[in-house]
Amino acid sequence: MSRALRIAGSILAALVALLLATLIYIHFVWDKPVDRPAPVMTAPHDSATIARGEHIFKDTWQCWRCHASPATDGNSSPSGGRVFDLRSRGPGFGIYYARNITPDSSTGIGSWTDGEITQAIREGVRKDRHMLFPLMPVDWLKGLSDRDVLAVVAYIRTIPPVTNRVPDSEPSFFSRALMTFHVLEPMPPITRPVGAPPPGPTAEYGRYFATSVGGCAECHSPRNLQTARFYEDSLFAGSTIAFGSEQGDPIVSYGRNIRPVKDLGIGHWNEEDFTAAVTSGMRPDSTVLDPHMPYAQFKFLSGDEVRAVYLFLRSLEPMGRTAPAPWYSVEVKQAKGTERGKLLFRARCQPCHGLEGTGARPTSVRLTEVESSMDDRDLKDFIAAGQLNLKMPAFRKTLDSTELDDVAAYIRSWKKQ
Ligand code: HEC
Ligand code: HEC
Ligand code: HEC
Structure with missing residues (x-):
């Protein structure tokens, strides 16, 4: 064998060994426990604090949107919910499950201290010292003031516990590599009191x-x-x-x-x-x-x-970037009549009226009961014109005439059943 070939061979062998060592290293190191204690904090339990926590949980962060299944509205139980299948997103991040955050002591967070829940929300570190994948929006939650985060904790403690074991999330090899090399890591430890500017129109x-x-x-x-x-x-x-x-x-x-x-x-x-x-x-x-x-x-x-x-x-600097307009899925484009009406209802009306028109927190009106007072024409006209003083949007410019017909036909179809 020529000398050049021998050298090339050794380089290749060294590279393979290095690669293997890296793979083994990632395998053993990626879920190394995060070495930091949970803060010692105690949430107040007065009604104003709980109301503030409820506002953040239901209206602003809408924690239930990910943590409940089905996530109908803010009153849905956050006993574990959405599955985030990110195996084909970018390089493939794995599969993640939003967890049971009701105060159930075996499958939820009932046995966690106020400080441990606070640390999960603001630092992305679980009670078992493992990091949370940043689908859980810790990048932003890290800035919550002590008062606000403890208000959320106080509110969570008032939610009825539900037993529901959620499968463990499965980070892909790529995500494990990102964690090993600290591209992905928990938020920095919070060791000082965190305040917020006084609430007001500033x-x-x-x-x-x-x-x-x-x-x-x-x-x-x-x-x-x-x-x-x-x-x-x-x-x-x-x-x-x-x-x-x-x-x-x-x-x-x-x-x-x-x-x-x-x-x-x-x-x-x-x-x-x-x-x-x-x-x-x-x-x-x-x-x-x-x-x-x-x-x-x-x-x-x-x-x-x-x-x-x-x-x-x-007050921000302008910065030009345009996002594409929303689009309907292929299913909507292919569906016709009442079937299309059902999908359009899911896309446009369900957040306020519930999945089957049975009501949701933003407006408790039950469409299943009221529609008999309107004839077909009235119903279509109502959806087109909305009721802006009550925050029912006007869909005239968003749904075309046949789309309005299909949504109205879908609402009608409940009565016939
Ligand atoms: C965009 C979706 C999303 C939102 C919004 C969200 N979470 Fe999460 N949360 C997740 C996911 C996904 C996980 C699990 C991540 C993992 O397995 O690494 C999680 C984990 C948690 C955990 C850790 C529980 C455990 O057993 O590990 C807590 C506590 C938590 N979330 C509380 C909240 C609270 C409180 C809010 C609202 C302020 C909130 N989450 C909003 C997606 C979300
Ligand atoms: C869960 C994701 C989500 C959150 C949270 C959210 N938005 Fe949006 N927002 C969107 C999406 C998606 C659109 C685009 C909707 C569309 O194209 O019809 C949008 C559109 C808007 C628009 C319309 C812009 C335009 O050019 O038409 C405004 C204004 C806006 N959001 C402000 C806010 C403000 C202020 C907040 C916080 C109080 C907020 N959004 C929180 C997802 C969100
Ligand atoms: C942002 C919330 C919101 C969305 C989205 C919304 N609605 Fe409404 N809707 C309301 C409110 C609020 C009322 C008035 C309830 C009341 O009278 O108290 C209402 C009333 C109605 C009524 C009349 C009920 C009655 O008794 O008079 C119909 C019908 C209706 N909505 C259909 C629709 C359809 C169809 C869509 C989707 C294309 C839709 N709504 C989307 C909030 C919403």
């Missing part, structure tokens, strides 16, 4: 609300799809993730750019336009937002909260 409170309390930053910021990290320099400039695609939703959309860019989105909206869009889903051009933007829950935001976010977003 840009300063708006920044706190939009990032740590309201979830706006989570959905409206671009994320690096190779590392699952957010691009800190372009927060609020629009998401790189399409909401609804991995869930098989009938409608899919991107979180839009909500920086004040001239002639784009909120750049040419006034405060009234902004408030209407955020709390009732109606854009100034009378189109209705896709409910992946949780406007149905944001109707419970206070006037000061919305004003604060508006003032804060206005």
Whole structure:
């Protein structure tokens, strides 16, 4: 064998050995317990604190959206829910299950201390010292003040416990490698008291609300799809993730750019336009937002909260990025008549009216009971015109005439059963 070949052979052998060593290293190191204690904290139990926690849990962060199944509304039990199958997202991140966070002591978080729950929410570290995959939005929750995070804990303690064992999440090899080499790691330990600006209609409170309390930053910021990290320099400039695609939703959309860019989105909206869009889903051009933007829950935001976010977003540098308009899934495009009406109802009406029109927290009206008072024409006209004073959006510019017919036919079909 020539000398050159022998050298090449040794280099190859060394590379293979290195690769093997790396694989073995990742295998043994990726879920090394996080070496930090849980903070010692105690949540107050007065009714104002619990109400604040409930507001954050149901209306702003909507923890139930991921942690409940079915996730009908804020009253759905967070006993474990959504499956996030990220095996084909980017390089493949694995499969994750939103966990049972009811105070059940065997399958939920009933045996966790207030400090341990706080640490899971703000630092992404579980009671068993393993890190949470950042599907759980710790990038933003880390900024919650002690008062607010303990309010969430106080509220969770009041939820009825439900026994439901959720399967363990299964990070892919790629995710394990990211964890081994600290590309993905828990948030830094919080060892000092965390405060928040005083609540009120100020840009300063708006920044706190939009990032740590309201979830706006989570959905409206671009994320690096190779590392699952957010691009800190372009927060609020629009998401790189399409909401609804991995869930098989009938409608899919991107979180839009909500920086004040001239002639784009909120750049040419006034405060009234902004408030209407955020709390009732109606854009100034009378189109209705896709409910992946949780406007149905944001109707419970206070006037000061919305004003604060508006003032804060206005204070940001414009940054031009446009997100594609929402689109319907293939199923919707192929369906006809009542079948299409059902899918359109799921896409557009279900967040406020419940899956089968039986009511949901944003509006408890039961469509199954009321529709008999309206004839076909009235029903179609009502859906087109909405009832803006009650925050029922007007769908005239969002659903065309045959789509309105199909939705009305679907609502009618309940009576015939
Ligand atoms: C976008 C979806 C999503 C939202 C919103 C969300 N979570 Fe989670 N959460 C998850 C997922 C997924 C996990 C599990 C991650 C893993 O297995 O690594 C999790 C884990 C947790 C855990 C750890 C439980 C355990 O047994 O390990 C707690 C506690 C928790 N979430 C509380 C909350 C609270 C409180 C909120 C609202 C303030 C919230 N979550 C909002 C997706 C979400
Ligand atoms: C769970 C994800 C999610 C959260 C949380 C969220 N949004 Fe959205 N938002 C979206 C999506 C998706 C759209 C696009 C909807 C569409 O295209 O119809 C959107 C659209 C908007 C729009 C309309 C922009 C335009 O140009 O039409 C505004 C304004 C807005 N969001 C503001 C906010 C604010 C303020 C918050 C926090 C209080 C927030 N959003 C929280 C997902 C979210
Ligand atoms: C943001 C929440 C919201 C969404 C989304 C929504 N609605 Fe409504 N809807 C309401 C509210 C609020 C009322 C008024 C309830 C009342 O009278 O108290 C209402 C009332 C109605 C009524 C009349 C009930 C009655 O007794 O007069 C019909 C019919 C209806 N909605 C159909 C629809 C359809 C179809 C869609 C989807 C295309 C839809 N709604 C989407 C909030 C919503």
